[in-house]
Amino acid sequence: MLFPMFPQGFVLSDYEVRRVDIPARDGVRLHTVIATPKNAQGKLPILMTRTPYNAEGEQKDMGSPYMQNFVREGYVFVYQDVRGHYGSGGKFVMMRPMRKAKDGVDEATDAYDTIDWLLKNVESNGRIGMIGVSYPGWTTLVASADPHPALRAASPQASPLDMFINDDFHRNGAFRLSYGFEYAYAMETGKEWTTFPFGTRDTYDWYLRLGPLSNVEAKHFKGRIPSWTGFVAHPNHDAYWTDRSIASRLTGPKVPTLTVGGWWDQEDPWGPQEGYRLLARSDPKGWNHLALGPWNHGGWGGKGDKLGAISFGSDTGTAFRNDIEAPFFAYYLKDKGQKPAMVSTFQTGADRWQKDASWPPKGATKGTMYLRGGKGLSTTPPVSGSDAYVSDPANPVPYRPRPVSPTYADGSGWWDWQVGDQRFVDHRPDVLTYETPPLGQDLTMKGKVTARLWASTTGTDADWVVKVIDQYPDGDPKLGGYQLPITMEVVRARFRDGLQKPKPVPAGKPVSYTIDLHSANHVWKKGHRLVVQIQSTWFPVIDRNPQTFLVNPYLAKASDYRAHTHRIFHEPGRASCLMFDRAP
Structure with missing residues (x-):
């Protein structure tokens, strides 16, 4: 039997709010806000969020678009x-x-x-759901991996997974300087969120004047920020990081799980995709659901009709909440409606939702685009050649146009920089740009995207940043020539053979690097160009690589930072290329 959504139609004023401090097993009391609808017809499930960002504020957001469906449903x-x-x-x-x-x-x-306390003290139908975005998404994921029997549905949204492999604090071992610095300060200065007082609009200049990472402790934190102390003491992927990673526990979904992520999540793009992949290894009950859309971090909470300058032709956030999220919880917590699709992804470029049985979809064909001489990009393997540039830590490539405002400042460009027009750097001599001619037909990437670089450096360490871009035709009336990033990632050369044991790069020797660019579902329309950009600094979102191998880069001195010549090869036997899944 199918049941209508919102049969009773609650409104915000129907809810009574009370506050309790729930005791944990070690006696610590956890401040909890409970909102219960009055005059409910029957017992209702509980939907819980555990947050470091203020439970009182989260409860006050019950009137937001993100919560409207749940509030009405009851x-x-x-x-x-x-x-x-x-x-x-x-x-x-x-x-x-x-x-x-x-x-x-x-x-x-x-x-x-x-949950144990709630079942004994709050009237319900005995079913608990958990939901959260970002850090609350992570607490949801952790709870679902070791669940109470009453936890019957979970939706970890934009959840990190392993903070050294990827997401908030690192990308393949490359340290996310501005985010790691600002977030750690905000979270650990006191019990409430506190932003760092930069005293300037341009943090690019501030971080450059900061000098080597060793100056953070000496000049600012002085042992007061535990996460920074951890960064310095654990520059490699050791037990400090694996103890904080939920990855090893994701052997299969123990409760029905809806994982949610954004194609342009500026904080946690990898965690949702990798978390889904790990759970999919053993899912006999068909509990592992996934939704990926054209969003930044948490962008599905709003209309989702656009991000920055890019429009999507519909309200993708509203569609997600109405057609995927609300039905998921209603099905598993209330036995209402039909089982949601296993995988729902929004295909950018074509601007449409697609449903699949798994992700990446089975049966995909493989595509390859080779870097070629003359800064070309083609399905034809290269004949010969290489391109060089000088990477200078004293003049790093900015990750977004200056001034680079503080991450959490009012009006910060942090939220949409991953869809920013990359023409602001493609003229720099330390950025290589390879492109196809205007495409004669649509090109679709649907699934995994990987870059293989053959590269050398005159130094003993380097970063390699790869951007996969959709360049609009010059004649487009609104976005002529716009270089839209589809997926971007960085690797640190010292970790090319593993994140546990870094080693120097042999100076002057070509080395092969494989760069996981996660996955995409995007259509390059006829007349657009596929563009690949390569660079070695991305500042200050990624710290400056000294380009001199150091056992611990957090202890670097100013003299360790040196300019070096990097070279990208495109020749037989050393054919740098982009590899991707095509639609099945």
Whole structure:
């Protein structure tokens, strides 16, 4: 039987709010806000969010578009501060390590204890759902990997997975300087969010004047920010990072799970895709759902009709909430409606939703585009040649146009920089641009995207940044010549053979690098160009590589930063290329 959505049609004023401090197993009390609809016809499920960003503020956002469907449908809403932040007791630990001892505590045990208390003290139908975006997405994912029996549905949205491999703090071992610095300060200065007082509009200049990373402790943090202390003490992918990673526990979904991510998530693009992949390895009950759309970090909470200068032809955020998210929870928590599609992705370029049984879709064919002489890009392998540029840490390529405002400043360009027009750097001598002629027919990438670079450096370390771009025709009336990034990533050469044991790059020797560019679902329309840009600095979102191998780059001196010549090869036996899945 099919049930209509929103049969009772609650409004915000129908909810009564109360506050309790729920005891965890070690006695720490967790501040919790509970909103219950009055005069509900029957018992309702509980929908819970655990957050470091203020449970009181989360509850006040119940009137937002993101929550409207849930409010109308009727749930008991629970918002909880994680331990050590805002109203909760205990000590806050960034990305709290997974417990190893049975009597230990972590985010999973705190969720378990909270659910246990709710079942005994709050009227419900006995089913709990969890939902959250970003850090609350991570607490949701952790709870779902070690769940209370009453946890019956979970939606980790924009959740990080392993903070050294990718997402917020690193990208393949390359340190995300501006984000790591500003986020750690904001989260660990006190129990409430606090932004760093830069005193300038242009953090590009501020971070450049900061000098080597060793100056952060000496001049600013002085041991007061635990995450930064951890960065310095653990420059490689060691137990410090794996203890904080949920990846090893994602052996298969233990509860129905809807993973959500954005193609242009500026903070956590990899976590949702990789988390889904890990869960998909063993899913006999068909619980592993995925939604990927044309969004930045959490962008599905609004209309989602555009991002920056790029329009999508419809309200993709509204469609996601109406057609994917609300039905998911109604099905698993209320036995209403039909089981949602396993995979829903929005195909950019063509601007349409698509449904698949898995991601990447099975049966995809493989495509390859080779870098060629004359800065060309073609399906034909190269004949000979290479291109060189000088990478100078004293003059790094900015990751977005200057002034680079602080990440969380009002009006910051942080939220949409990943769709920013890349023409602002393609004239620089330290950025290589390769392009196809105008395409004679549509080109679709649907699935995995990988770059293979053959490169050398006169130094002993280097970064390689690869951008895959859709360049609009010059005659486009609104976006003529616009270079739209579809996917971008960086690798640090010292980690080419593994993130645990870095080693120097042999100076002057061509070395092969494989760069995971995650996945995409995008159509390059006829007349557009496929463009690949390569550079070695991306500042200050990525720290400057000294280009001199150091055992610990966080202890670098100013004299360690040196300009070096980098070379990209496109010749037989050393054919740099872009490899991708094509639509099945």
